[in-house]
Amino acid sequence: MTLGFITVLLVCQLLGEVISKGLGLPLPGPVVGMAILFISLVLKGGLPDGLRETANGLLKHLSLLFVPAGVGVMMHMHLLRDEWQAISAALLVSTILTIAVTALVMVGLGRLLKSEDGGEA
Amino acid sequence: MENGFHQIWVYLSTTPLLGLTVTLVAYQAGMWIYIRANLHPLLNPVLIAVVVLVGLLVVTGTDYRTYFDGAQFVHFMLGPATVALAVPLYQQFQKVRKSFVMILVAILAGSTTAALSAIGVAWVLGSSQETLLSLAPKSVTAPIAMGIAEATGGVPSLTAVLVILTGILGAVLGTWTLNALKIKDWRARGLAMGTASHGIGTARALQVNDVAGAFASLAMGLNGLATAVMLPLILGLIF
Numbered sequence: 001m002t003l004g005f006i007t008v009l010l011v012c013q014l015l016g017e018v019i020s021k022g023l024g025l026p027l028p029g030p031v032v033g034m035a036i037l038f039i040s041l042v043l044k045g046g047l048p049d050g051l052r053e054t055a056n057g058l059l060k061h062l063s064l065l066f067v068p069a070g071v072g073v074m075m076h077m078h079l080l081r082d083e084w085q086a087i088s089a090a091l092l093v094s095t096i097l098t099i100a101v102t103a104l105v106m107v108g109l110g111r112l113l114k115s116e117d118g119g120e121a
Numbered sequence: 122m123e124n125g126f127h128q129i130w131v132y133l134s135t136t137p138l139l140g141l142t143v144t145l146v147a148y149q150a151g152m153w154i155y156i157r158a159n160l161h162p163l164l165n166p167v168l169i170a171v172v173v174l175v176g177l178l179v180v181t182g183t184d185y186r187t188y189f190d191g192a193q194f195v196h197f198m199l200g201p202a203t204v205a206l207a208v209p210l211y212q213q214f215q216k217v218r219k220s221f222v223m224i225l226v227a228i229l230a231g232s233t234t235a236a237l238s239a240i241g242v243a244w245v246l247g248s249s250q251e252t253l254l255s256l257a258p259k260s261v262t263a264p265i266a267m268g269i270a271e272a273t274g275g276v277p278s279l280t281a282v283l284v285i286l287t288g289i290l291g292a293v294l295g296t297w298t299l300n301a302l303k304i305k306d307w308r309a310r311g312l313a314m315g316t317a318s319h320g321i322g323t324a325r326a327l328q329v330n331d332v333a334g335a336f337a338s339l340a341m342g343l344n345g346l347a348t349a350v351m352l353p354l355i356l357g358l359i360f
Contacts, residue, residue, distance in 0.1 A: 028268025034210075041207065067148055072189070087252065100298060
């Protein structure tokens, strides 16, 4: 982890916040920051080793970082208690449907594009 | 003796040190159990940590604000970590440039399905608007999903828990669903796991097959971006 690349991440986040708030976008600042960094890497056409190491160091324990917010669910226990049937059903149906739709569209498009290639050859 | 302990407790409960330390201890206890259980998705370390910490706060009568004064130092790192997700996204993007359009269409279809089906089912079963808005980004990786929930009027901490539950469901049911549909292409299988159940689904895909893992990781990043952009538009049409 180098100080320089931590600064790069913070600058991207700050830019993201400024753009998001400035333009009144309904997008989280860090997500705009992520898009800025991604586009910069594509334009630059390469990933500096230091940035890769800094990012990996930070992402290694990504799941630790949302524990404090997760604990905040204790303030909203009534929602889970009162609506657990609806929530469980929604999560179950939606997860299976999302897996199915994504995989089927991917396989379908693969066949479609392949058959086009075959037609041209 | 009793009095001495009480004084120490009164002192510690007002400093950020305690909240920060118990967060790290609870998470590492969760990791310890998860690793001992051969990374079984039902023993998710974040879920264990959250359950332990909520129990601890309730038993000691500590309010969430007091705890968060300490835990906010961990929480703050979510922003830079979200920006850092651009790095694995870029690495995976490099590998799949040629089929990128196909992948993007599949992920957009998955992203829309995730939000609409969750909102639809919960709405039919009578959920409150607060819950509906918190459910909508549940297939997205937690740091991004919480940001989306905050921007769209949901409850970020409820979203965090729903995101983890979705991840666990995807990891447990993914293989079964994909086999039932006779999907054999590892790229499609990975993409589906990453889109529907973010990091937890990606971890599961990586255990099964390297190609599936790479596509799951790509899908996780892209679905985060896609949902952040599309969900406010979709919600604008519905509510």
